[in-house]
Amino acid sequence: MRCKGNKFYRHNLIFHEKKCYFCTNPLLLCRFKQNEMPLKIAILASGSGSNAENIIRYFAENKMFDFPLILSNKPDAYVHQRAALLGIPSVTFSREEFLNGVTIPDILKKHHIDCIVLAGFLLKIPQVLIDLYPNKIINIHPALLPKFGGKGMYGHHVHKAVADAGETESGITIHYVNGNYDEGNIIFQATCPVLPTDTPDMIAEKVHALEHEHFPKIISEIWNNNKSQVVSGKQ
Ligand code: GRF
Numbered sequence: 001m002r003c004k005g006n007k008f009y010r011h012n013l014i015f016h017e018k019k020c021y022f023c024t025n026p027l028l029l030c031r032f033k034q035n036e037m038p039l040k041i042a043i044l045a046s047g048s049g050s051n052a053e054n055i056i057r058y059f060a061e062n063k064m065f066d067f068p069l070i071l072s073n074k075p076d077a078y079v080h081q082r083a084a085l086l087g088i089p090s091v092t093f094s095r096e097e098f099l100n101g102v103t104i105p106d107i108l109k110k111h112h113i114d115c116i117v118l119a120g121f122l123l124k125i126p127q128v129l130i131d132l133y134p135n136k137i138i139n140i141h142p143a144l145l146p147k148f149g150g151k152g153m154y155g156h157h158v159h160k161a162v163a164d165a166g167e168t169e170s171g172i173t174i175h176y177v178n179g180n181y182d183e184g185n186i187i188f189q190a191t192c193p194v195l196p197t198d199t200p201d202m203i204a205e206k207v208h209a210l211e212h213e214h215f216p217k218i219i220s221e222i223w224n225n226n227k228s229q230v231v232s233g234k235q
Helices: 050-058 079-086 094-101 103-110 127-132 155-164 199-226 228-233
Strands: 010-020 026-033 039-044 067-071 090-092 115-118 137-143 169-176 184-194
Touching: 010 094, 039 050, 039 199, 050 067, 050 079, 050 199, 067 079, 067 103, 067 199, 079 090, 094 103, 103 127, 155 199, 169 199, 184 199
Parallel strands: 039 067, 039 115, 067 090, 115 137
Antiparallel strands: 010 026, 137 169, 169 184
16 A cells, blocks of 8 residues: 655555554554665766666666666767667656756656666756755766866866876766765765876776776665665655
8 A cells, every 4th residue: 555645655554553542542553664665766867878777787686776767868868779778768858847846856756766866967956856855866977076076077078187187096986966066975986097198088988997887886885775764865
């Protein structure tokens, strides 16, 4: 039985009777039966979507994680083709729809989404979405934040900046999303060496390998171990 008033649809409610302590009238109580339904995660991506595909394949046999939907602001992003191959619906939305604060929450609600993963998603997340999913939106950044983050720091720009700065290492940062680009609390970082002869493309390749290795594992860790906290929004 589902509780209609509960936005976390993955919880079943079990009703049971108990006598009131004071007047002995019968009471109908309910309590959560946790972890029966999978955590539903939406992935937002603007580009190729290799991380999206890697995450979905990683959890393919895991009944506790479900990826019912991929959303993108780019109709021609390759992530749509990956979604089609994986048999997962993908949706394109316009910048206006993203910012109006209604369209995306409606879609997420319709699919009973609990958490959101940004995997190469380029638009800034509007406050209304952050408020709806407090500490339930995570992003991956292809450098070691707080260095090489912020507006305009995405994809090739990041790796070129790392190379131009003569850095000896780069890496990945997985972090919660707040109202500012790349400034939410850091969950995890991993590093790779950068050689003086490395081109931005070579750095990108090393960083991508780190992303594919760690992103799904971190998703599993934060949302497997802390499921009740995720659901109550206290993480
Ligand atoms: C990744 O490098 C990610 O860190 C950044 O965008 C890139 C997306 O790559 N945010 P892909 O589309 O998943 O291949």
